[in-house]
Structure formats: C-alpha cells, structure tokens
Amino acid sequence: MHDIYNFVSGPLVWVSFIIFFGGSLYRLISMAVLAKKKDVIVYEYMSLKYGLRSILHWITPFGTVKWRKNPILTIVTFTFHICLIFIPIFLSAHIILWKESWDISWWYISDTTADVLAVVVIASCVFFLIRRIVLPEVKYLTSVSDYIILAIVAAPFITGFWTYHQWPGFKIMGIIHILSGEIMLAAIPCTRLIHMVFFPFTRGYMGSEFGAVRHAKDW
Amino acid sequence: MAEPAIKRSDESNKIVDEGIDKGIARLTPKKIEQVINKVLAAETGARLKTYVGTCVHCGLCSEACHYYLSHDNDPKFSPAGKVKQTIWEILKKKGKVDQKFIRDASRIAYTECNLCRRCAMYCPFGIDIAYLISIVRRLCHMLGVTPLYQQDTAHSHSATLNQMWVKEDEWTDSLFWQEEEAQDEIPDLRIPVEKEGAEIFYSVIAPEPKFRAQLIYQAAVIMNVAGVDFTMPATPGWDNSDLCMFTGDYEVMGRLKKAHFETAMRLKVKRIVMGECGHAFRSVYDVGNRWLAWKMPPIPVTHAVEFYYELLKEGRIKIAEKYDKPVTFQDPCNIVRGRGLHDKARYVVDALCEEFIEMHPNREHNYCCCAGGGVINAGPPYKMKRIEGNKIKAEQLFAAKTRGAKVVIAPCHNCHGGLEDIIHHFGLDMELHFLGDIIYKIMEKPV
Numbered sequence: 037m038h039d040i041y042n043f044v045s046g047p048l049v050w051v052s053f054i055i056f057f058g059g060s061l062y063r064l065i066s067m068a069v070l071a072k073k074k075d076v077i078v079y080e081y082m083s084l085k086y087g088l089r090s091i092l093h094w095i096t097p098f099g100t101v102k103w104r105k106n107p108i109l110t111i112v113t114f115t116f117h118i119c120l121i122f123i124p125i126f127l128s129a130h131i132i133l134w135k136e137s138w139d140i141s142w143w144y145i146s147d148t149t150a151d152v153l154a155v156v157v158i159a160s161c162v163f164f165l166i167r168r169i170v171l172p173e174v175k176y177l178t179s180v181s182d183y184i185i186l187a188i189v190a191a192p193f194i195t196g197f198w199t200y201h202q203w204p205g206f207k208i209m210g211i212i213h214i215l216s217g218e219i220m221l222a223a224i225p226c227t228r229l230i231h232m233v234f235f236p237f238t239r240g241y242m243g244s245e246f247g248a249v250r251h252a253k254d255w
Numbered sequence: 256m257a258e259p260a261i262k263r264s265d266e267s268n269k270i271v272d273e274g275i276d277k278g279i280a281r282l283t284p285k286k287i288e289q290v291i292n293k294v295l296a297a298e299t300g301a302r303l304k305t306y307v308g309t310c311v312h313c314g315l316c317s318e319a320c321h322y323y324l325s326h327d328n329d330p331k332f333s334p335a336g337k338v339k340q341t342i343w344e345i346l347k348k349k350g351k352v353d354q355k356f357i358r359d360a361s362r363i364a365y366t367e368c369n370l371c372r373r374c375a376m377y378c379p380f381g382i383d384i385a386y387l388i389s390i391v392r393r394l395c396h397m398l399g400v401t402p403l404y405q406q407d408t409a410h411s412h413s414a415t416l417n418q419m420w421v422k423e424d425e426w427t428d429s430l431f432w433q434e435e436e437a438q439d440e441i442p443d444l445r446i447p448v449e450k451e452g453a454e455i456f457y458s459v460i461a462p463e464p465k466f467r468a469q470l471i472y473q474a475a476v477i478m479n480v481a482g483v484d485f486t487m488p489a490t491p492g493w494d495n496s497d498l499c500m501f502t503g504d505y506e507v508m509g510r511l512k513k514a515h516f517e518t519a520m521r522l523k524v525k526r527i528v529m530g531e532c533g534h535a536f537r538s539v540y541d542v543g544n545r546w547l548a549w550k551m552p553p554i555p556v557t558h559a560v561e562f563y564y565e566l567l568k569e570g571r572i573k574i575a576e577k578y579d580k581p582v583t584f585q586d587p588c589n590i591v592r593g594r595g596l597h598d599k600a601r602y603v604v605d606a607l608c609e610e611f612i613e614m615h616p617n618r619e620h621n622y623c624c625c626a627g628g629g630v631i632n633a634g635p636p637y638k639m640k641r642i643e644g645n646k647i648k649a650e651q652l653f654a655a656k657t658r659g660a661k662v663v664i665a666p667c668h669n670c671h672g673g674l675e676d677i678i679h680h681f682g683l684d685m686e687l688h689f690l691g692d693i694i695y696k697i698m699e700k701p702v
Contacts, residue, residue: 067301068301070300070304074300075301077545080550081550094379094381100376101376101620102376106315109315171314172328172330173314173328173330173336174312174313174314175330176314176331176333176336176339177312177333177335177339178312179312182311182312185311228309228310228311230308231310231311231380234305234309235309235379235380238305238309238381239379239380240381242375242381242382242383246375249551250593250594251594252591252593252595252597253376253619254376254381254619255376
C-alpha cells in the first residue's frame with residue numbers, strides 16, 4: 037500500500053502535471069501553427085479589444101442574454117467551474133503537501149468550507165448528469181465519452197470527500213483520490229476538457245468578428 | 256408535442272429534389288471519401304478542429320435556432336444537432352460515408368439552416384456553427400449534390416454574373432423603362448447609366464429588374480430628390496447578389512465579387528450603395544471580399560438602411576407626413592448580426608413612422624426569417640418546410656400584432672420573401688414593406 041501511495045503521490049504527479057502543462061501547450065501551439073497555415077483569417081481579424089469584450093461578458097454571471105434566460109444553469113455552471121479550480125488550489129490538505137515537498141505555501145480555506153464546496157461540485161455534476169439524461173436536446177448530442185468526462189471530473193471530489201470524512205476504506209480511497217486527480221489533469225489536453233484552454237480563443241475570435249467587423253454584440 | 260415534429264421532418268425527407276437525387280446517383284462511396292478528404296485537407300484547419308474539439312455537447316445553442324423552436328424543440332433541428340448529423344459524423348468516419356448520408360447532409364445543410372449566426376450568440380464558446388454548416392455545403396457542392404433551384408441560380412451567376420438570367424440588354428432596358436416611368440412623376444428625373452466619376456454606384460440584386468422593378472423606380476426617386484450623384488453600370492457586375500456563397504461554389508463567388516468591385520473601380524465611384532438586401536451585403540462586405548483576399552471591401556460599401564439614415568439625418572430627404580399605420584421592424588441577420596445597423600434602422604423607422612412597435616426578441620437577437628442563407632432559393636419543393644420551419648416567427652409577428660402593429664418593415668429581400676409566406680400561411684393579415692416603399696410614399700417630392 038505504501039509503495040502504491042508513494043508511486044501515485046510521487047512519479048505519477050509529475051507525469052500528470054507534465055501531460056497537463058505539456059499537452060495543453062502542445063495543443064495551443066499546434067492550433068496556432070495550423071491556424072497560421074490554414075486559417076490566416078483568424079490572425080487577421082482577432083482583436084484584443086473586442087475579443088476581451090466578448091470574453092468578459094461571457095465570464096460574468098448573467099452577463100449575456102443566454103445566461104439570463106437560464107438562471108439555474110447559470111448559477112450551477114458558474115459555481116461549478118469556480119469551485120473546480122478554487123478547491124484544489126486552496127485546500128489546506130493540498131497546501132500541506134506543497135509545503136512538505138517544496139516548502140511553499142499560501143492562503144487556504146477552512147476544511148469546513150472546502151467540505152461544503154466539494155458537495156457543491158458533486159451536486160453540480162449530478163445536475164449535469166441529469167441534464168444529459170433528461171433534456172432531449174442534450175441527450176441527443178451525448179455520447180459515451182460525455183459520461184466518461186463527467187465521471188473524470190466528479191471522481192476527485194467524490195473520493196476526496198470520502199477520504200476527508202474517513203469513511204470505510206478511506207485509505208484506498210485516498211490513493212484513488214490522488215489517482216483520479218491525476219487522471220483529470222492529464223485528461224484536460226486529451227479530451228473536450230480542452231475547452232478550458234481554448235475558451236478564450238474561440239470566444240475571443242467570435243467576439244472579434246462580431247465587434248470589429250460586424251459592429252454587433254455577441255452576447 | 257414531439258411526435259408531430261418528427262412526422263414533419265420525416266415528410267421533409269421525402270421531398271423530391273432532382274438536383275440532390277441525380278447528384279447522389281452519380282456518386283460512389285469511394286468518390287465521396289476522396290472528395291471529402293481532399294476538400295477537408297485543402298480548405299479546413301484550426302477552426303474546424305478547434306470548434307469540434309471544444310464543443311462539450313451541452314445543447315445550449317438549441318434555443319437559438321428558429322428551426323428547433325418551430326419544430327417543438329426537436330433536437331434534430333438544434334444547431335449542434337445538425338452538426339452532429341453532418342460534419343461530426345464525416346470527421347468520425349474520415350469521409351467514409353454513403354450516398355444516403357450525403358443526401359441527408361445536403362438536406363440539412365441547405366434547407367434546415369439559414370446560416371443566420373444566431374447560435375454563435377448562444378454558444379458559450381462562440382463556436383461558429385454557421386461556418387461548420389458552410390463546410391458541409393462546400394462538401395456537397397464539390398460532390399455535385401445541391402438543391403436544383405439553388406443550383407439554377409448558381410448557374411445563372413456563373414453564366415451571366417447575375418442571379419436571374421437577366422440579359423445585358425434586359426438590364427439596361429429595365430433601367431431606361433423605370434427612368435421613363437418615373438419621369439411621369441418627376442420630369443427631370445434621371446437614372447444615370449455608366450456615369451464615370453459619380454459619387455455612388457447604386458447596386459441591386461437581380462430580382463429587382465426581374466420582378467420588383469418598382470424598387471428601382473423608388474430608389475431613383477429617392478436619389479433624385481435627395482440630389483445624390485449616383486450611377487448604375489450597363490455591364491455585368493451590376494448585381495450584388497451571390498447564391499454561390501450559399502451553395503458552396505466559392506470560385507464563382509470570387510468571380511462575382513471581383514466583377515462587382517471592378518465595376519465600381521471602372522466607374523471611379525467613391526462607394527457602393529446597396530439596395531435593401533441582406534445576403535448580398537454579407538457577400539460584398541464579409542464573405543466574398545475575404546475569398547478575394549480583401550480583409551475589408553476594397554471600396555466602401557453602404558447598405559440601404561445606413562444610406563437612408565444618412566439622407567434623413569442630413570435632411571436631404573424630407574418627410575411630408577409621417578406614415579400613420581403602426582409598424583414593427585424585422586432585423587435582418589446579415590445587416591444586424593452582420594453589420595450592427597439596428598440602431599440606425601430604428602432612427603430611420605422613427606423618422607418615418609408615427610408609431611413603432613418592437614417585436615421581441617429584437618436587434619441582434621431577432622429570429623431569422625427562415626428564407627435567407629439560400630433556403631428560399633432552394634425553391635418550391637421546400638416551401639412548406641420553410642414556412643412551417645418558422646412557426647416561431649409567426650408567433651413573434653402575431654405578438655407584435657396584438658400590441659397594435661399593422662405593418663412589418665423588412666429591409667431585406669430574403670426577409671421579405673420569407674415573411675410574405677409566413678404572413679400569408681398563418682393568416683396574420685399584416686402588410687409588409689421595404690423602408691424604400693415607405694420613404695417613397697411619404698417623402699416630399701417636387702410638384
């Protein structure tokens with residue numbers, strides 16, 4: 037058990053971070069190179085001002101007509117995405133690991149707060165799952181990979197919650213927790229989770245076309 | 256509620272279109288695979304790859320689409336649903352799709368999407384779904400599987416550089432005829448043909464000389480009364496329309512726009528002013544120029560709505576008496592989402608009409624007319640599908656009517672065609688006009 041723990045909390049962490057950063061960088065660069073070769077148009081029309089204008093509207097809760105028309109979804113999706121990034125970075129247990137390994141640390145949230153936020157993330161995942169099963173327009177677009185991606189995202193939070201509360205088998209669950217976190221990081225550049233990296237570019241490009249060329253809003 | 260919708264789409268599958276059916280008969284799976292992969296390799300790149308890789312299948316684009324809303328939320332008509340049935344599958348199978356697949360893809364791309372770009376405003380990632388559907392159209396064009404009537408207009412463009420097989424002498428005859436007619440009203444009125452160095456080249460779409468010649472008459476009256484220094488060419492290149500942009504025949508689209516721009520250059524005009532047409536504006540301002548490697552059009556292009564705004568703002572035309580019937584306004588996608596002319600249009604409407612009633616949603620969020628993007632040009636086989644595919648527009652118009660609107664103003668030929676059918680089919684009993692109709696009617700004219 038110790039060997040496995042050492043393996044997932046040692047080399048595999050490196051592997052997952054390398055895949056995450058290296059892979060995301062690769063995806064970005066290869067997109068940029070391909071665009072230069074085949075879609076010069078993107079470089080020609082991309083505008084910092086209008087790109088940012090569009091991005092800012094879309095990352096503001098209720099900042100677009102779409103968000104305003106779907107208030108529940110808006111609240112869930114914003115809370116989910118914020119917590120998803122916020123919890124792992126500011127969790128005290130994670131910061132202890134950073135402290136032990138690298139002797140660095142920063143501000144962290146209380147365990148109770150983290151506990152509540154983890155439940156929020158898990159509940160959001162359930163919301164997305166139900167949405168996928170129940171809403172015909174989402175179900176129609178759904179493939180097996182969509183469920184797998186959702187599971188990849190939910191797993192670190194379910195297992196982390198389990199481990200923190202020391203429910204039966206929490207030691208193994210702790211290992212699964214680390215592993216699932218690593219899988220999620222590594223999955224980002226390899227799956228549609230890449231939307232995290234590509235969002236500013238796709239939204240920014242559409243914002244540029246609408247703002248600079250068409251003199252219209254895209255939100 | 257879902258059942259009738261599915262039935263309707265099944266019925267639309269049975270539509271006989273010789274252009275598509277005969278095109279399919281000439282294909283083999285091998286040929287399909289070859290053409291698809293050749294086109295995708297040569298013409299697509301980062302945008303296609305990024306869009307397809309970024310879409311998280313969330314379905315949020317659905318409610319943007321008038322087809323989806325008008326078919327009782329049938330997911331097959333949602334923007335991403337249409338992408339799923341076409342380009343996703345093509346990419347997944349690496350072009351190994353059969354004739355039936357191409358038949359369906361052609362039907363979806365040409366007759367179930369108007370490329371109105373409303374969905375780009377509902378996708379959080381700003382995925383350009385109209386671009387993805389345009390790729391499908393391009394593939395279908397390269398495979399020779401296009402709706403017959405639409406292809407006929409593309410052939411006309413190719414042979415005559417105009418959309419409606421208007422011969423060169425018929426074109427100039429139409430201008431002289433309208434000039435003569437208008438001279439009964441204003442004796443010294445002129446439609447100056449081939450006037451080199453005029454300030455403005457006034458360009459129209461071929462349906463104007465073909466069957467809406469009164470629009471040329473009205474434009475001539477407006478121009479003359481406002482004292483505008485304008486000209487119209489006697490040569491091909493006068494037509495600003497472009498159905499090749501919509502069939503996916505980009506080579507001919509390039510020829511059309513080149514002829515149009517070169518005509519303007521030859522006449523040494525300062526700018527092109529276009530009649531009340533949306534798709535032509537998209538072609539000249541946004542799409543055709545890019546194919547010719549012009550980032551923006553090589554010569555300024557002004558749409559009629561903006562031109563009327565200038566004339567009214569500068570006081571060059573005066574209103575004798577405001578139009579007294581309550582009006583509502585249809586924001587055409589290609590000049591609103593495509594050029595942000597909604598506020599200027601409202602200035603014009605307010606200047607002309609006593610009572611203006613907004614339809615909802617409006618401005619950039621207005622629903623498409625369901626005629627644009629070449630859909631109305633796909634012709635009679637798809638007419639009922641097009642009208643029923645925009646029930647939501649009928650509801651939107653009806654809501655404006657219940658608040659008092661008696662007249663719909665649509666400053667776009669496609670919107671006009673689409674709304675005319677919708678108003679008639681759903682028994683809305685509303686009048687439909689261009690802005691030019693109203694300006695002509697109520698402006699001060701020399702007695």
